[in-house]
Amino acid sequence: MSERVATTPGLYPLPDRAKEDLADLKGHQKGDLIDGSEGPAITDVYDRARAEAVADQDDAGLDRVVEGQLRWDDLLAHPLVVSDAVETGGIVRYYDNNNFYRDPQIVADLQPTGDVAAELEAATELTDGPLQAVLPGPYTLADLATDEHYGDEAELLAGVADFLAGEAEQLPPHETLFLLDPSLVTSPPGDDIAERLPAAVDRVAGATDADVVLHSYWGAHDETAYAHLMDADVDAFGVDLIHEREDTLYNITEYGTHDDVALGVVDGQNTRVETPETVRERADWFEERVPSQAFDTVYLTANTELFYLPVAPYREKLSALAAAADEEEVAA
Amino acid sequence: MSRPADNRSQFRPDDHPNDHFLLTTVVGSYPKPKWLDRARDLDESGDLDDAAWAEAQDDAARLITGEHERAGLDTVVDGEMRREEMTEFFAARIGGYEFNGPVKVWGHNYFDKPSVVDEVSYEEPWLVDEFAFTSDVATRPVKVPITGPYTLASWSFDEVYDDEAALARDLADLVNTEVEALVDAGARYVQIDEPALATTPDDHALVGECLDRIVAGVSEDVRVGLHVCYGDYSRIYPEVLEFPVDEVDLELCNDDYEQVDVFESPEFTADLALGVVDAHDAGVESVEQIEQNIRQGLRVVPPERLTVSPDCGLKLLPREAAYQKTANLVTAARNVEADLDAGRIDLDAPVPTP
Numbered sequence: 158m159s160e161r162v163a164t165t166p167g168l169y170p171l172p173d174r175a176k177e178d179l180a181d182l183k184g185h186q187k188g189d190l191i192d193g194s195e196g197p198a199i200t201d202v203y204d205r206a207r208a209e210a211v212a213d214q215d216d217a218g219l220d221r222v223v224e225g226q227l228r229w230d231d232l233l234a235h236p237l238v239v240s241d242a243v244e245t246g247g248i249v250r251y252y253d254n255n256n257f258y259r260d261p262q263i264v265a266d267l268q269p270t271g272d273v274a275a276e277l278e279a280a281t282e283l284t285d286g287p288l289q290a291v292l293p294g295p296y297t298l299a300d301l302a303t304d305e306h307y308g309d310e311a312e313l314l315a316g317v318a319d320f321l322a323g324e325a326e327q328l329p330p331h332e333t334l335f336l337l338d339p340s341l342v343t344s345p346p347g348d349d350i351a352e353r354l355p356a357a358v359d360r361v362a363g364a365t366d367a368d369v370v371l372h373s374y375w376g377a378h379d380e381t382a383y384a385h386l387m388d389a390d391v392d393a394f395g396v397d398l399i400h401e402r403e404d405t406l407y408n409i410t411e412y413g414t415h416d417d418v419a420l421g422v423v424d425g426q427n428t429r430v431e432t433p434e435t436v437r438e439r440a441d442w443f444e445e446r447v448p449s450q451a452f453d454t455v456y457l458t459a460n461t462e463l464f465y466l467p468v469a470p471y472r473e474k475l476s477a478l479a480a481a482a483d484e485e486e487v488a489a
Numbered sequence: 490m491s492r493p494a495d496n497r498s499q500f501r502p503d504d505h506p507n508d509h510f511l512l513t514t515v516v517g518s519y520p521k522p523k524w525l526d527r528a529r530d531l532d533e534s535g536d537l538d539d540a541a542w543a544e545a546q547d548d549a550a551r552l553i554t555g556e557h558e559r560a561g562l563d564t565v566v567d568g569e570m571r572r573e574e575m576t577e578f579f580a581a582r583i584g585g586y587e588f589n590g591p592v593k594v595w596g597h598n599y600f601d602k603p604s605v606v607d608e609v610s611y612e613e614p615w616l617v618d619e620f621a622f623t624s625d626v627a628t629r630p631v632k633v634p635i636t637g638p639y640t641l642a643s644w645s646f647d648e649v650y651d652d653e654a655a656l657a658r659d660l661a662d663l664v665n666t667e668v669e670a671l672v673d674a675g676a677r678y679v680q681i682d683e684p685a686l687a688t689t690p691d692d693h694a695l696v697g698e699c700l701d702r703i704v705a706g707v708s709e710d711v712r713v714g715l716h717v718c719y720g721d722y723s724r725i726y727p728e729v730l731e732f733p734v735d736e737v738d739l740e741l742c743n744d745d746y747e748q749v750d751v752f753e754s755p756e757f758t759a760d761l762a763l764g765v766v767d768a769h770d771a772g773v774e775s776v777e778q779i780e781q782n783i784r785q786g787l788r789v790v791p792p793e794r795l796t797v798s799p800d801c802g803l804k805l806l807p808r809e810a811a812y813q814k815t816a817n818l819v820t821a822a823r824n825v826e827a828d829l830d831a832g833r834i835d836l837d838a839p840v841p842t843p
Contacts, residue, residue: 176597187596189596255594427646428589429648465592
């Protein structure tokens, strides 16, 4: 019997009070977004918001606690925009959403900043629960960036992977690292880059002793990319069971997967709150259809980041995930 | 199939000074007076009684309608003084919606993205009171902007339909009910706003299907426009020509008419409402500059099918800039008409992209 572990991909909605306070303190224009140099008043609001995000998870009973990534104004591009090697341009659309981030233009060799490590360090003091670190996957971060330095896609991917490995090395102790890599699904790599994916992922995964989950969403992997990704040394793939789940199942049946798996069984972009039974049924559906494999750990997670949701349904979804994993323990 | 766009002459003022007539209009929203924002804050905190809040909105609607008339527009709007956000306003009036709190758009800009929690239904008129008030205080014809069903569906959480197209179709039927009520109240110019089409252009067939539902049973004397903005238009053209609308209103000034050639071939068979001032730049275009912008529209349609409009709603601009842009737009349109009357514009001579 697999162990079911309730977690999330992070990037939470700010508490409503913090939304207002930060809008007042920071402003509404693109020059007002986080660049890593915020002063004590803004830091204080984020500290309180982080404590709420951690408490939300502890209250719900999640098995992994994320920092919440509440400072990530530029969403998964955040680790870049706090780097001196990156200039931010205009506002660009974030995937197929009504959300926007600043175009991160890489103009020099990327050097790790420790920004994400400092956030997780701050969360360490707030909970006894096992921590989960969150970073963008190297392919996604390269995809979101505009390259004005490395010169070609392969060099960019390698440079971004080195950068993320440097960030991961500085992280305080954590149980799990989620690498969020939706671009693998939304704009699959060409053959040349697909061949280089395993090395790029390994570079980052090798920088931590934690279990590493490479999590993609908004559909199923392209078949070629999936076949290449199987060579990457990670503990689990995260897959989206809300969108194109039959195609995901095909990839897994055809090419296999790892001993652990993360299942996006809660919709991060819909206010309809799943019951614990629904969450469990979706996970059961998956496990029953991969009879060739017994999984050690099955992470139950939201498919996407959670900042798309208002605060109330986001909290209810954390509870649904935790309850689904708990009921499983009782049943076992 | 486009509707026969021969319903524009009803908006030509009796005292129009030129033979040619370029219909001048606005997309809809306009900066709110600061005192209206203060009144809203008081209303939300329970410190203003309902009658006083209603009076504040009436005063603002009267003020901005008058401001549009002073700018010389042929058709006017109340600046959407009673609306805060283009999805929220309608979702609050449609049965089946609920609000759960604000969500991020970008940075610290949020909106109360509504959730569809039951089949959508028409419970009360959305805009008839607004239209009746504005027409009462206006001396010029009033245009009514309505957020389109595709955008209402796209910018909501759908907890019920599990099918955006089905939700959009149901919402289109409600918009049709509202348009019929507006027409009964005397409206002759409605504009369906579908900004979401620009973000997901592959859905143009669904938008067309929704528009078919919206205009069903609506007299061809009623002018129906469609507003789209901030997208790659090559992905929706020429398909938009199949839409049952008289006029397509497009943001084109924002990127200096870089996309105007998209519409030159095949022939643009609807009327074109051309954005001639930038809605997101507080710098006021000169009359001469706007005249040049209008000439870009004449590359696409002849003068009798050209409407002149800002790129988009002006609500994010300082109010003085919004007024001056509108006034300059009207002056420029009248100057181009006079030039056309006098034969000073050769419609067959190519106009270069700026």
